[in-house]
Amino acid sequence: MAVLRRDSLGTGQLLRLVLLHTAWEVGSGQVRYSLLEESKHGTFVGRLAQDLGLEVSELVPRMFRMVSKGRGDYFEVNLQSGVLFVKSPVDREEVCGQSPLCAIDLEVIVDKPLRIFHVEVEIQDINDNAPVFPVNEKYLSIAESRLPDSRFPLEGAFDADIGTNSLLTYKLSSSEHFTFNVKSNDDNKKSLVLVLKKSLDREETPEHNLLLTATDGGKPELRGTIQLVITVLDANDNAPVFNQSVYKIRLFENAANGTLVIKLNATDLDEGSNKEVSYTFSSFVPPTGGDMFSLDLNTGEVRVKSRLDFEEINVYDIQVEAKDKGNPPLSGHCNIELEVLDVNDNTPELAVTSLSLPVPEDAPPGTVVALISVSDRDSGDNGKVTCSIPPDLPFQLVSTFKNYHSLVLAEAVDRERVSEYKILVTARDEGAPSLSASSSILVPIADVNDNAPAFPQPVYTVFVKENNRPGAHLLSVSASDPDVRENAFVSYSVVERSVGEQQPVSSYISVHSESGHIYGLQPFDYEELQALQFQVSARDAGFPSLCGNVTVQLFVLDENDNAPAVSPPGSGRGSPGPELVPLSAGAGHVVGKVRAVDADSGYNAWLRYEVQEAGAAGPFRVGVYSGEISTTRALEEADGPSQRLVILVKDHGEPALSATATVSLSLVESPQAVKWDSRQRVGSEGPLVDLNVSLMIAICSLSGLFVLVIIVYVGLRCHRGPEVMCGPGKATVVFSSEVGSWSYSQRQSRNLCVGEGTAKNDLMVFSPNVPHFAENREMEKQLVMASNVCGTVSDILLF
Template sequence: MTKRKGYRDWRWLALWWHHFLLLWNITCGQTRYSIPEELKQGSVVGNLARDLGLGLSEIFDRKLRVASEAGEQYFTVDAGKGELVVNDRIDREALCGQSVSCVLPLQVVIEDPLQLFRVEVEIQDINDNAPRFPSNDITLEIAESTSLGVRFPLESAIDPDVGSNSLKSYTLSKDECFNIRIKDVAGGRKVPELILGKLLDREKKAVHKLLLTALDGGNPVRSGTAQILIKVLDINDNVPAFEKQLYKVSVSEDAAEGALIVQTKATDVDDGQNGEIEYSFGAHTSDIVLSIFAIDPISGTIFLKGKLDFETTSNYELDVIAKDKGTPRMEGHCTVNVDVLDVNDNAPDIILTSQPKPVREDSPNGTVVALLSAKDLDSGDNGKVTLLLPKKSQFALKPSFSHNYALVTNSVLDRENVSQYNIEITAVDAGSPSLFSKKMIPVSIIDVNDNPPVFTQSSYNVYLKENNVPGSILHSVSASDLDLGDNAKISYSILDSKVQDVSVSSYVYINSDNGSIYSMHSFDYEKLKVFQIQVQAKDQGSPSLSSNATVHVFILDQNDNAPAVIYPSSAALGSLSHQRMPRSAKAGHLVTKVTAVDADSGHNAWISYRLAEATDASLFTVNLYTGEVRTKRAVSEQDDSSQRLLIEIKDDGEPVQSSTVTVSILLEDGLHEPILDLRHKLSEPSRKTGRITLYLILSLASVSVLSLVTLLILAVKCIRSSRSSGSCCMRRSDCDDYKNPNRNLQIQLNTDGPIKYVEVLGGDMLSQSQSFRSCMSPMSEYSDFTLIKPSSTTDFKEVISVLDASLPDSTWTFESQQVSKTIH
């Protein structure tokens, strides 16, 4: 019965593959080979590469592999020759049982790109099995009164081979009383029957020994024998007879235990015990059948004892014996054919033909991810399977052939949102009620460089003290990338730009790995106050993506410049500044005015004046904020005609920077204090009338008042537009700004101390062009308004040359010239 079971399995599988072939839609078609069974390992089946149209190199490069649905891997591919060779012993009888056709279906799967071929290998039978009887010794008890022509069915021999190699005939050793006849029964079996050709006579011969031989049709012919021992008995000479020789019945595979299968019935015309019948299954009924079916020995009723399974065995043939109780006991035979009806008791199964491959996130719709198939062990509608995906899935199922499908992409993928999908596929059959099963298929998404690096800030502000140490870190920028691997590895660089007509790479350096920016040299606030750096973050993808950020570097002032004396100039008259004053000077007389500037800014540029040394400290005083040198008392006749003053100028920075200037004063008799600059006076005789002098004084007063009003108006405007209060300085950053009305003009009022100045700035912050600064000394009796150009104090030769010749008497004249020049 095991052989019969295998036969039915392969019969069903052959039918399935028959439908599979009809739906085969691969352009290369199918390939079929035919080989005999029992070939040695390594025997060549055929040139698979040539028959599939593949080159030898493609077998390795495209990862060709062969899969067998039979479970055992009977074949393999010789990658070097492209031949399909036998990998294991093939026993056709074990694979296909009594089936006439024995075909092994193979699936040839080729990766990169995925391709599926069907190959069939037909296993041809060879005569490797001799017929054999279930028992080598057959014992029969025959009553001597048995009529001529009575037939005694014998157990048929079994030959696993098929076709011409199967069982063909029987022969019987010579005996005068018995002959043999072959009877064809349902299922194609040949059953030998022993026929009584002559009446038995127990007194002449009580035992007959016969040799029964079974022959097959192979070449050479194989045979099997069984010894028949016939005991001649007396009296009981009627055999029980069944109403039918063949009973056919159909039973659902879900029938409950104890269900009635069929009622068999036999009769015996003998009387007494010779006519009493007992029912049983044949002596050689398999254990599997006995575990499923049972028979009532009295009634002959067959009922269900175990569980039926259509997928395991769809048909059973039961040999039923009816035996009387006579002496000798006579028996009759009948066959019960049980067909098992299928019910939907098997859920469909999803099979991965190929493992899912990772998919790039920019893959187009329709990209194949995996190949799969579905099967159901049930038959009919119960075996029809439909595959389903969840709604709004990123993937779709594309039918291929038969129950094969391709899992393909169906929408845009984004690894940054979902890096891996677990696709749930549901298989549902068409039974009633339907059954289903689910399978999870993991699909990884391969990253594509579709995200540029993003800085934590679009711009950065860095504040750096001047005179920094070269090589020190300025700042660290940071960017992140949503991609993965090399696509997210970021390198930093500085885009080329100009700072004061010099490449920015001369000023700073950036670490390409961590974004740290380092200074290349020390910065000087007086030369450079602010500059910009364009930093680029670029990933290592292909093609690479990048983004930029701006770093604003502000240089902070340090007190690194000492005050510079611009008047009196020691360069004009040697190491000393010489001044003259009349002995008639009264207390508060303006002797001279020391003017200094500091290149620093803010508190670092606040200047104070102090008389450090003097020939006569009681005679002179220096204003702390304006630098004006005045007499503390009237000059007496006892005072030295030559006075020497050492004046110290200090700023308000930390640490304090200072410088000194020496003023030499010569006291002279008859020298009058000048009021106006000689360059503005009219050329007149040395002795003028008092009336002309009065006119000159009135003119000077008028001009002074007008100048003072102008300065006051300018100071009020500066105070309104400045954040600070006190002094106001105006700086012009570029001469061309006055010609361009679109340039921005910045007015800054600086009141960091007693010295008031206004800065008027125009143009670019980075411009180092010339500017104008007006400084007002509120404690000066002349209300000085001085425009100094340029704002940088490194070169004061032009200013000094004017001041040397003008101060103190020509102060107004110098200032007026500068204002006129600016307006012009």
């Protein structure tokens, strides 16, 4: 605290008062300084940073700033030293008028964290205003008939200062006829009276000139003077007299123009024209009162002429003169003390400062959003203001100091739910009726990365035909993030894992990091890989980044890219040679079987057997789907000693692929082993290709037990002993459009156990794509058993 005025106290006493006052201010949470008015620019006020407990080095980083509320920018803080000094001189009379206590409120605000300090600078008065009379010359007319001790009221001087600086003493210049008296009323107001102490003689001295001097109590003293010009009149020795010397009136400030204030009445004991009285205003305190009231010259009615304002002037001291029409005229005087009463005619004022926007959505409750100051120019209850905001908002108002409120965060906010709040702050006074004012504060919520990218579905399924083009687009995945800007920028990647023989997923597919497009890096081979399941990760660019995953199921669809492969007939039977067919064989006798397999699946692996040259088949035929070679009639010697059949094996793919097998048959009296000459071609006649003998041995070994059971069962039922071959197939997942009008999604193809006696002895089972796989397989087994029992089923297709 800095006190810049020194009175008559000693240095030690002054220091103790300063320390005591400073300790009281710190304890109350407010810093107060004292300053003489009209102090020059640069005058030291106080060590503000030190008194507030702030380090000088943190003033700039914490955005130290000072706000003066509505009374000019008179002070400034040196951010290098933390010293508060005068920026421009303060005129106490201009800032506070006649108020006995004049103080300028300052707000000191620092950020990181936000703190608000309140500083009050008391402006002390100096004697810078001299007493001023309303006029420089006052003209008085006094009849010579007036008796000694007659009194004539005078208007006093006005001093804009306060306290001892405005305490006036008066002195009248020397005169043998006049003296001067000063009286104080109940309100401690002084009235000046000029007293006649010796009778006047107009013939001796028709005019008297006196000088009235007003001296204030300041140091140094200041003076003001008025020249009194007294004209001595003749006769008319009775002046008008009011029934009261002082009239006290109270009037509301909202009084309309023309409102009657008071009707004055002065009486004169004289007769004739000396009794006729006219009324005039003689003086106003303050001087602006002449513009506010009117006085009827003849009736003495005082009325409101202009709008009164309690907030500007609340007391008027009006002096009225009543003058008769005698010769010389005499006058009487009275005072009207008019008190203006306050009405609630000023709405509260709102000011929003120090907005800390936007508010992060992870800001903790209690975070200060804005500082709000409210004020009302009215007084009493009319000037008491309450501040409020609508309910059901995550904010609240906290009163900090006098009419200051802080808008703070009351609960957590979520930008994805509400991105901004429009807060209507309402200030309402306690007048009747009350007045209010509102101000809107738009509080945007800043985004933080609190939402991970999310896919619209948990699993993506895609079907891709094998032999696809490398780099072909397979499908697109897309994830959304309700955050904004970089927190919502999503990039995609594959979650790496091993497939098959430790092959990484990234060797099969790639994901575009921005678009989410998934591309195949290499052609898929259905015979090696039927399904590929992997995960795609979507990660945002926030800090820290968040991610979400989705599963992609990729099913490879088979294409007809493998030709049928014919198994060597001589494997596992000793040395190969021509097939010996007994001449005694009758129609329907099975002489051999062509066995072929196709690496494809489904329709592409369904094989058809036929003699390449139907005219050269002679008495033999081949089963369309079984590949069994049988006689069509009884053999004859005319059929020749040997036959050579070229069997064409063709699949059902588009385009169809084929292979050929050449079978040599010799007609003998007794049966012997059959020799096979196998040739394979794709699309046309090709060279013979021997298959792996070990594969056939393994298949026959695994099927041995099942073959034995079938032979016994068929022998008991059909009284025949057919040659039986059994080979397992494999399950394949295919797309429904693969076989045209055959609508199915999962197909199992098996080479089943068959017996002789018909041209078609194959059973192909197609099971639907339903979850109960075990039940479907059991159904297929039952159908196979039924076909073996009858031995007459040519082709069965089950969907």
